[in-house]
Amino acid sequence: MYKVDLKSKSAKKLKPIRFKDLELKEKFDIEVWVRKNPEILGENLLIISEQTLLPSGRQPDLLALDKSGNLVIVELKKDDSGKEVYWQAITYAANFSEFSYSDIIDMYEKYLENLGIADPNPKDKIEEFVEEDIEKINQKQRLILVSKEFHPDVLRAVLWLRDFEIDIKCIRLTPYMDENNQLFIIPEVIIPTPGVEEYIERKISKQKTIRKSYPSPFSLEKGDFTDEELKKRLKETLTRESDLTPRLIAFIKILLSDNRIFDREEIKRRLYNMGIGKNLGQTGRYLSNISQFLTKKSTPHLRQIIEFQMPRGVEGEVKDNYKVVDKYRELVKEVLKEIGEEI
Incomplete structure (x- = not known):
């Protein structure tokens, strides 16, 4: 210089x-x-x-x-x-x-x-x-x-x-x-x-x-498993060792608390009240992780059980309006009881 x-x-x-x-x-x-x-x-x-x-x-x-x-x-x-x-x-x-x-x-x-x-x-x-x-x-x-x-x-x-x-x-x-x-x-x-x-x-x-030639982990394809196979897969998912597992269980419990659609904001507040996250921002991020898990290719059984809305149906899109499919509500409750979770 x-x-x-x-x-x-x-x-x-x-x-x-x-x-x-x-x-x-x-x-x-x-x-x-x-x-x-x-x-x-x-x-x-x-x-x-x-x-x-x-x-x-x-x-x-x-x-x-x-x-x-x-x-x-x-x-x-x-x-x-x-x-x-x-x-x-x-x-x-x-x-x-x-x-x-x-x-x-x-x-x-x-x-x-x-x-x-x-x-x-x-x-x-x-x-x-x-x-x-x-x-x-x-x-x-x-x-x-x-x-x-x-x-x-x-x-x-x-x-x-x-x-x-x-x-x-x-x-x-x-x-x-x-x-x-x-x-x-x-x-x-x-x-x-x-x-x-x-x-x-x-x-x-x-x-x-x-x-792009490599497959994406994203999928919206729903499973078509028998009740027996569905219970087996769900039990394996809810007992695997992961930080996500207890959050996923809490998420499912919220959906089972009433037979209706739950929007994202209500789920976030209820997860926070259950001690999931130090603040609402962190709870929202945990909910995003759960939502992403629902659209993995490895979890078609969860999409068979849980419905949600994705208007465009593209990877990365925010999901909303979750609900447990009526005919699987009792099956999910049975699995939770089998793994020692109170409903």
């Missing part, structure tokens, strides 16, 4: 320095710069959270939304990325992938409150910023890693992850200081390499075409 004097028509080369030499810290310096000026990262982002505490005790540096409604996890380091920064960011993305739109709004509202900004309707601000259909919010997560230098292991891992369609970017922030102690910051995207995005997109498109 050069500092040019227009009067003398001379250029003086500035030497890069280390953030450490300036006694800067991620949270109180670099993080604040990015929070106040997210365009440093090379795109238009709406910062919605800072240092959000996860159940694990970890705190991602910044969370943002891009114009497409994708959740962007920003992880900042000072002079060296270390070897584990990409894994840390992936862990955060996995945690936040289950957040609903209401969770995003709550997070943004708390963020504004912490900054002392009174906004009566943060939802409007998000919907004004995002250019895509609001239902697409957080359907995809992106990762941005920011550091002065990146460990070679991190760069290799990031390139490999991008091959598998993980949207992850590395930005180098290089600080310079002039003779007047003025600080300059140069952001540089090093992955993906500028100018080759089109090639990468073509490569990903080709990989998608190849992967």
Whole structure:
């Protein structure tokens, strides 16, 4: 980087320095710069959270939304990325992938409150910023890693992850200081390499075409089992070792509590009242996991027993209006009793 004097028509080369030499810290310096000026990262982002505490005790540096409604996890380091920064960011993305739109709004509202900004309707601000259909919010997560230098292991891992369609970017922030102690910051995207995005997109498109030849785990096909086989399969499902099993049992108990259709919101509230989830947002994510399980190719017996609505009938669509098929209500109750569950 050069500092040019227009009067003398001379250029003086500035030497890069280390953030450490300036006694800067991620949270109180670099993080604040990015929070106040997210365009440093090379795109238009709406910062919605800072240092959000996860159940694990970890705190991602910044969370943002891009114009497409994708959740962007920003992880900042000072002079060296270390070897584990990409894994840390992936862990955060996995945690936040289950957040609903209401969770995003709550997070943004708390963020504004912490900054002392009174906004009566943060939802409007998000919907004004995002250019895509609001239902697409957080359907995809992106990762941005920011550091002065990146460990070679991190760069290799990031390139490999991008091959598998993980949207992850590395930005180098290089600080310079002039003779007047003025600080300059140069952001540089090093992955993906500028100018080759089109090639990468073509490569990903080709990989998608190849992967489409592999069967999807999604199915709406219902089973046609005898009562005996149905009981056997249901019993196996409700006794398998999985965190999902007790939640699925609670879900079925709700459907058996009355011979009618239950909408998603009522089921979510009742699951929460049964102790499924620490808050309604988490309960909603658990319900989504149950719904996804209902449409796996391996669970046609559940679709034979439980009806639900999916207007378009496509993978990823939100399900609603669940009901146990009348002729199987007693069969399901018998299975629950056999595995020691009270109805």
